[in-house]
Structures are given as structure tokens and as C-alpha cells.
Amino acid sequence: MDTKKVIQERRSVHSFDPNKKVTDAQFKQLFDLVKLSPSGYNLQPWEFIVVRDAANKERLKAVSYNQPHIADASAAVIVLGNKLASAHAVDNFDDWARKGYFDQGTADNLKKQMKDWDQRDETTKRVWTTRSTALAAMTLMIAAQDMGLATCPMEGFEADKVKKEFGIPEHYEVVMLIAIGYEAKSPLPRVWRRGYEEMVHREKF
Amino acid sequence: MDTKKVIQERRSVHSFDPNKKVTDAQFKQLFDLVKLSPSGYNLQPWEFIVVRDAANKERLKAVSYNQPHIADASAAVIVLGNKLASAHAVDNFDDWARKGYFDQGTADNLKKQMKDWDQRDETTKRVWTTRSTALAAMTLMIAAQDMGLATCPMEGFEADKVKKEFGIPEHYEVVMLIAIGYEAKSPLPRVWRRGYEEMVHREKF
Numbered sequence: 490m491d492t493k494k495v496i497q498e499r500r501s502v503h504s505f506d507p508n509k510k511v512t513d514a515q516f517k518q519l520f521d522l523v524k525l526s527p528s529g530y531n532l533q534p535w536e537f538i539v540v541r542d543a544a545n546k547e548r549l550k551a552v553s554y555n556q557p558h559i560a561d562a563s564a565a566v567i568v569l570g571n572k573l574a575s576a577h578a579v580d581n582f583d584d585w586a587r588k589g590y591f592d593q594g595t596a597d598n599l600k601k602q603m604k605d606w607d608q609r610d611e612t613t614k615r616v617w618t619t620r621s622t623a624l625a626a627m628t629l630m631i632a633a634q635d636m637g638l639a640t641c642p643m644e645g646f647e648a649d650k651v652k653k654e655f656g657i658p659e660h661y662e663v664v665m666l667i668a669i670g671y672e673a674k675s676p677l678p679r680v681w682r683r684g685y686e687e688m689v690h691r692e693k694f
Numbered sequence: 695m696d697t698k699k700v701i702q703e704r705r706s707v708h709s710f711d712p713n714k715k716v717t718d719a720q721f722k723q724l725f726d727l728v729k730l731s732p733s734g735y736n737l738q739p740w741e742f743i744v745v746r747d748a749a750n751k752e753r754l755k756a757v758s759y760n761q762p763h764i765a766d767a768s769a770a771v772i773v774l775g776n777k778l779a780s781a782h783a784v785d786n787f788d789d790w791a792r793k794g795y796f797d798q799g800t801a802d803n804l805k806k807q808m809k810d811w812d813q814r815d816e817t818t819k820r821v822w823t824t825r826s827t828a829l830a831a832m833t834l835m836i837a838a839q840d841m842g843l844a845t846c847p848m849e850g851f852e853a854d855k856v857k858k859e860f861g862i863p864e865h866y867e868v869v870m871l872i873a874i875g876y877e878a879k880s881p882l883p884r885v886w887r888r889g890y891e892e893m894v895h896r897e898k899f
Contacts, residue, residue, distance in 0.1 A: 492697045492840035496727045496833060520894050522701045524887045526832065529849040533888050538895040545897050569899075577888060584886035612817040619821050620849060620869060623828030624835075627731065628701060631836060635697035644734040644825060656899040664825060681789035682729045683738050683782060689725050690743040692750050694774075694861040 495635045500679065502639035502672050505562040509671035510541075511638060516564075522632040528621035530599070531581050532574055535625040535664075538567040538655055552650035553666060558641055563670035567655060568626050570618030570662040574606035615662050622664045629667060639672040700840045705884065707844035707877050710767040714876035715746075716843060721769075727837040733826035735804070736786050737779055740830040740869075743772040743860055757855035758871060763846055768875035772860060773831050775823030775867040779811035820867050827869045834872060844877040 516539060528534060540546055541564045549567070550559040559565045582596035609617075630640045643666040651663050721744060733739060745751055746769045754772070755764040764770045787801035814822075835845045848871040856868050 490697055492695055492700045492836065493727065495697045496730055496837060499730070499732075501732045516894070517890055520890050522698065524890070524893060525701055525704070527704075527706045527835065527847050531885050533893070536893050536895065538897070538899060540897055542897055580888075581886060588883050588885060590882055590885070612820065615817065615821050616824050616867075617849070619824045620828050623825050624832040624847070627829040627832035628836070630732070630829075631697065631833070632701060642732050642829070644822070658899065661899075662821075677795055678793050680736050680793065680795070681786060683785075685722055685725050685729070688729060688738070688741050689721070690741065692743070692745055692747055694743060694863065694866075 490635050495631055499630060499634040500639075500676050501641045502668075502676060503558050503641055504673040504676070505558055505639065505668065505670040506673040507561045509563065511563040511669060515636060515638070519629065519632055519636065519638075523625050523629045526621075526625040526628045528624065529617065530574075530603075531585075532577055532603070532621070533581075534571040534574075534576065534618045535622045536569040536571060536661065538569065538657075540565045540567065540655075548654050549651065549666070552654055553643065553646040556643060556645060558668045559643075559666070561670070561673070562641070562668035564668075566629070566667045566669060567651065567657075568622060568629075568664045568667060569657060570622035570664045572614040572618050572660045572662055574614075574617070575600070575603040578603035618662050619664050622662070626665055626667060633669055638669055641668040642666070643668065695840050700836055704835060704839040705844075705881050706846045707873075707881060708763050708846055709878040709881070710763055710844065710873065710875040711878040712766045714768065716768040716874060720841060720843070724834065724837055724841065724843075728830050728834045731826075731830040731833045733829065734822065735779075735808075736790075737782055737808070737826070738786075739776040739779075739781065739823045740827045741774040741776060741866065743774065743862075745770045745772065745860075753859050754856065754871070757859055758848065758851040761848060761850060763873045764848075764871070766875070766878070767846070767873035769873075771834070771872045771874060772856065772862075773827060773834075773869045773872060774862060775827035775869045777819040777823050777865045777867055779822070780805070780808040783808040823867050824869050827867070831870055831872060838874055843874055846873040847871070848873065
């Protein structure tokens with residue numbers, strides 16, 4: 490579908506049809522687009538837990554302020570960001586060297602640098618992984634809309650409890666949740682957006 | 695253009711034609727799509743400085759590890775996130791109440807709650823604004839690609855110096871920079887991406 494139309498028609502949907510399911514093939518197609526998102530140094534810190542089982546969605550809902558669309562949607566996707574910059578550094582930088590972006594010495598230095606980045610303070614690591622992971626989350630919502638699916642991003646959850654319930658290691662940030670499925674009924678009118686002149690500055694703040 | 699094709703063809707471009715400029719009308723069209731991005735509570739913390747003047751691009755480049763595409767691109771966009779959740783709370787929640795999402799009492803309570811959120815710790819505020827602002831940044835890159843423009847997101851900059859050079863108030867986070875313009879030459883082959891099985895978990899981590 491046309492990109493402008495997809496961006497214009499995407500809404501955060503709160504009312505899902507509990508009987509219409511997203512298939513394995515649709516998830517594969519979706520994440521094969523999501524993975525093409527850019528990220529800092531192409532380190533792709535994103536990871537996703539697709540929760541489709543009814544009991545598991547209820548467990549997630551219980552640690553997410555009981556938002557009903559978590560249970561009603563076909564799936565709730567837990568969007569995770571790895572806080573360790575080194576996690577995929579070897580595969581990534583060796584690939585860059587192989588493809589002629591830089592030489593192997595530079596690749597090896599970058600691999601070492603990412604090990605140092607693993608030791609940065611917690612705030613830096615959380616902001617770092619949230620930045621790139623949210624890029625992938627937006628691609629997910631746009632690609633889903635293009636596929637005729639509805640989504641709803643959520644930041645209302647108890648991160649520690651989500652991590653405990655779903656066995657998520659300490660070094661991951663729970664960046665957001667995204668409900669995904671089929672819309673049950675048309676939403677209310679689109680809410681207000683800030684205008685161009687208000688959000689765009691020229692040359693300086 | 696077709697959304698899948700746009701997502702598949704978008705690349706982070708490092709080589710811009712310094713003579714081809716993005717027009718005012720293009721920026722207006724671009725940001726009118728960007729503003730439709732979702733955000734936590736629809737608070738739209740994003741703000742953008744479009745830097746097109748050659749001397750200003752050089753100043754930005756100097757505080758961004760001298761990345762050459764900042765100067766070569768038609769513009770460098772400084773992507774900012776407001777750390778104050780209350781900034782647009784009144785306009786936003788009153789609009790929700792008017793449109794029937796909830797009653798005015800709920801709107802008033804949420805406005806108060808956002809004032810409390812302004813007092814959250816710095817880490818929470820930085821992660822919060824980065825999350826929603828990065829969603830808008832991804833919409834910007836996808837919409838630009840659809841318009842025939844090339845982009846390059848950057849996280850390599852000295853945030854304090856960027857803020858000082860461009861008069862950015864303390865309560866904004868510099869989330870990323872995005873170079874935007876026209877591609878000068880075809881890039882090297884696309885770099886590696888993690889596969890579906892590696893990045894997607896089922897039901898639990």
C-alpha cells in the first residue's frame with residue numbers, strides 16, 4: 490500500500506477482534522521488514538517476545554495495569570532492547586570489513602570499543618538501547634498497518650514484573666509493548682497533533 | 695510508493711550530493727507525516743531543528759566527530775525530545791475529552807499527573823522522551839525515502855555542545871541527528887541483519 494496512506498491511516502487501536510488471529514507467516518513477513526531498521530553502529534539491539542497464548546497474555550496484562558487490549562489483541566509483542574553494545578559486535582563489524590566499509594583492523598578496534606561500552610553507566614545504556622529499539626518498533630507499526638493489521642504501542646507496564654514473568658535477563662530494557670491484531674470497530678476521531686510550525690525550528694532552537 | 699519497497703530500499707546514506715537541496719515544501723510535507731507518529735499518552739515530545747545554512751552545518755559537524763555527511767547533506771535535522779511530560783498535556787487531554795475518549799475530570803487528573811511526571815528522576819525522563827521521539831524519527835526516515843530523499847541517522851555527537859551551539863534548553867534530550875538530502879552515489883552492499891529466529895522469541899524469552 491502507498492506509504493503516505495499507511496502513515497496517515499495508522500492509528501493506535503484499543504479495540505481488537507479477539508477471534509481474528511495473526512498467522513506465523515504474517516509474523517515472519519512483518520519481522521523481515523522490522524529487521525531492516527537502522528540502529529546505532531548497526532548493532533540491532535532489538536529483540537521481541539510474541540505472546541499469543543491466552544494465559545500468557547493475561548499474565549502480561551496483569552503487570553501492565555490491566556489494559557484490556559493486551560488480552561483482546563491476537564498478540565502482545567514485548568519489545569526489548571539489549572543494553573550490551575557488544576552483543577552482536579563481532580558478526581556486525583566483521584561483515585562491514587568484508588563488504589569494504591573499512592579494514593579488519595578498524596573492525597577489531599570497534600569490537601573492543603563495544604566491550605568498553607558494555608561498562609558504561611546504566612542510564613547511558615538504557616537511553617542507547619531505547620533509541621535504536623524504538624526505531625524498529627515504529628517500523629513494526631508501519632509495516633503492520635501496510636499488512637492490514639492494527640497495532641497499539643504501550644508504555645504502561647511494570648518493567649521489573651514483566652521481566653520476571655517472561656524470563657527476561659537483567660541486561661534487557663523493556664522498551665514498550667505493542668498489541669497487534671485486527672481492529673474490532675472504528676476508533677473515535679484522531680486525536681490532536683502539534684503543528685508543523687510548533688515542532689520545527691529553523692537553524693537554531 | 696509501496697510501503698514494503700520503501701522499507702526494503704531505505705539505507706543509511708553517507709554520501710550526499712551537496713548541490714541538491716530539499717525544499718521548504720518538501721520539509722512541510724515530511725513533517726506533516728512525522729507528526730502522525732504515536733507517542734506515550736499522545737504527548738508528542740518531539741521537536742526538530744532543521745539546519746540548512748552551510749556555516750551552521752559546519753558548527754554541528756564540529757560537535758559531531760566531524761562526520762562529513764552533516765555538511766554534505768542538504769540539511770541536518772537535530773531530533774530533540776522534551777523531557778517535560780506536561781509540556782503539551784493541556785492541549786492534548788482536553789482534546790481527548792472533547793472527542794469522547796474520557797470525561798473532563800479524567801483529563802484534569804491526567805494533566806495533574808503529567809506535572810508530577812515532570813519531577814521524575816532524570817534517567818526516567820530521558821528514557822521516556824527517547825522512546826516516543828525515536829518513533830517519530832523512524833517515521834521521518836521512512837517518509838523521506840518515500841519522497842525520494844536519502845537519510846542517515848547518527849548517534850555520534852557531543853550532546854552538551856550541540857545544546858550550547860544551537861540554544862537548546864536544558865530540558866530537551868538530543869535524541870539523534872538525521873542527515874537528509876539526495877544520494878550522491880550508490881552505497882556499498884547492505885550490511886548484515888540479524889535473522890527472524892534470532893530476534894523473535896515465542897511466549898517467553
